Structures are given as C-alpha cells and as structure tokens.
Amino acid sequence: MQQLVIALPKGRILKEALPLLREAGIHPEAALFDEDSRALRFATNRPDVSVIRVRSFDVATFVAFGAAQIGIVGNDVLAEFDYSELYSPVDLGIGRCRLSVAEPLGTPPITSESHVRVATKYPHLTKLHFAGQGIQAECVKLNGAMELAPLLGLAPRIVDLVSTGKTLKENGLVEREVILEVTSRLIVNRAAFKTMPEVARLVDAFRAVLGRAAA
Structure with missing residues (x-):
C-alpha cells in the first residue's frame, strides 16, 4: 500500500484545518495537536494516510519535491516560492x-x-x-x-x-x-495528482466539504 502524506502547518492554521480534515474523512491522532510533542509525523484513522507537522514555508517545499503529496498552506507562501510542481485546486477559506x-x-x-x-x-x-x-x-x-x-x-x-x-x-x-x-489553499504535487488516484479523491472530498458549508 502506497503511503499518502499530508503536510500541515503549525499554529493557527492547523487548528482551523482540523474540522475540514475530519469532514473529508481524515482523523489525525491526538498527538498532532500536542504542542509539547516533538514528533513530526503522525498516524490517522487510515493506514494509508499519515500527516506531518512543519513550518508553513516548508509545507510548500515538502509537497513540491514529492516528500508529501498534499498540503495546506497560504497563498502568500505559494506566491513567494512559485513552485511549478504545485497545483492548488481548492481555496479552503481559512487563515484569512x-x-x-x-x-x-x-x-x-x-x-x-x-x-x-x-x-x-x-x-x-x-x-x-x-x-x-x-x-x-x-x-x-x-x-x-x-x-x-x-x-x-x-x-x-x-x-x-x-x-x-x-x-x-x-x-x-x-x-x-x-x-x-491571504487564505489557505489545499495544494497537491502535480505528479502525484496524476499517478495516485487517492490524491484526486481527497481533493474531491475537500471540495465536497466546502460545497456543503456553502449550501
């Protein structure tokens, strides 16, 4: 089973992203939100999905270079680095x-x-x-x-x-x-989006969550 890694930023955005993650079917272990924990990688309710917690600027780098396939980061970071390997299909509307x-x-x-x-x-x-x-x-x-x-x-x-x-x-x-x-965006690695069907399914899941919220 190919492991899918989601990169999340530390701090306020992490807390705002949690409800969206859960509604999309991803439930990270509680240790992710323990600020005293020195762990950087965390399990979820799905054996094929794990989460890493890094600085916001590093989210874009991990996803661009394929170490993570999906991430959440502000469009300020995307504009600063302008990685061609990144695709940002969903504006999550958080972290304004x-x-x-x-x-x-x-x-x-x-x-x-x-x-x-x-x-x-x-x-x-x-x-x-x-x-x-x-x-x-x-x-x-x-x-x-x-x-x-x-x-x-x-x-x-x-x-x-x-x-x-x-x-x-x-x-x-x-x-x-x-x-x-600035708002936070769901970002994906372009190559992973084409080769890993679960990446596209998760993008659709986030779109559905935001669609329900807007309804």
Missing part, C-alpha cells in the same frame, strides 16, 4: 489575513525614494511590489520578530502578515499598503 507593508507611525509616505530597505521573510513578493512602483527594495531577511526592525534601526519598513493589526499597534507601527489578501 493579509500581507502588508508597515512602518512606524508618522513615517512620511514613499514619494521620491528610489531605494528602500525592508525587513521581511517575503523577499520575492516584496521586491515585486516595490518594483511595480519603480522602487528598488533591499530586503533584510528575518523569520520572526519583524516589528523590532524599525524600532532598532535595522530597516525603516517591514512586510509581514497582518491579521488584526494589534501587534503592529503595540509596537508603534501602522499598516501602509496591502500587498496580498
């Missing part, structure tokens, strides 16, 4: 947020600047966004604590995910521009 430019309150608008320094973990999308305005973006790659960059003089602006805006406000930052509206 936005990718935005933020800066300290009172920062003058970008007008005549031809170069900006930006702290972000999205260098590709950031450069594309500013290039569209005729501005060259120098990206400082950070993986977290983005709000510290302007406060400590590392970069005057950041590009990061924003949900409520509370974290920005608490650190004296304001949202200046929205680059991308």
Whole structure:
C-alpha cells in the first residue's frame, strides 16, 4: 500500500484545518495537536494516510519535491516560492489575513525614494511590489520578530502578515499598503495528482466539504 502524506502547518492554521480534515474523512491522532510533542509525523484513522507537522514555508517545499503529496498552506507562501510542481485546486477559506507593508507611525509616505530597505521573510513578493512602483527594495531577511526592525534601526519598513493589526499597534507601527489578501489553499504535487488516484479523491472530498458549508 502506497503511503499518502499530508503536510500541515503549525499554529493557527492547523487548528482551523482540523474540522475540514475530519469532514473529508481524515482523523489525525491526538498527538498532532500536542504542542509539547516533538514528533513530526503522525498516524490517522487510515493506514494509508499519515500527516506531518512543519513550518508553513516548508509545507510548500515538502509537497513540491514529492516528500508529501498534499498540503495546506497560504497563498502568500505559494506566491513567494512559485513552485511549478504545485497545483492548488481548492481555496479552503481559512487563515484569512493579509500581507502588508508597515512602518512606524508618522513615517512620511514613499514619494521620491528610489531605494528602500525592508525587513521581511517575503523577499520575492516584496521586491515585486516595490518594483511595480519603480522602487528598488533591499530586503533584510528575518523569520520572526519583524516589528523590532524599525524600532532598532535595522530597516525603516517591514512586510509581514497582518491579521488584526494589534501587534503592529503595540509596537508603534501602522499598516501602509496591502500587498496580498491571504487564505489557505489545499495544494497537491502535480505528479502525484496524476499517478495516485487517492490524491484526486481527497481533493474531491475537500471540495465536497466546502460545497456543503456553502449550501
């Protein structure tokens, strides 16, 4: 029996994805939701399906390279990496947020600047966004604590995910521009979609779940 692996992101999206997984017939073992567990691979109610729990950016990589056949990840990650091996057939409508430019309150608008320094973990999308305005973006790659960059003089602006805006406000930052509206997508490896019938069946199962929710 060929094992099918589903890659899931840690954190909030994992919790939001659980009801959809269950309705699609996949019930992961309880240990998946134990934040103290150091395990990374988990069994499900189906012997032919297992789940891995990884960082959101790594979900796309595991699926693109065929280590997992299916995953759930935000379209921000898909746009940042643009893997040709990925197919995203279903917008799950969970994990809603936005990718935005933020800066300290009172920062003058970008007008005549031809170069900006930006702290972000999205260098590709950031450069594309500013290039569209005729501005060259120098990206400082950070993986977290983005709000510290302007406060400590590392970069005057950041590009990061924003949900409520509370974290920005608490650190004296304001949202200046929205680059991308974000939701989580079901993604599949293109080769697996063509060669493993169960992958296509699971895609149909997720579509049916969302169809029932919309009815």
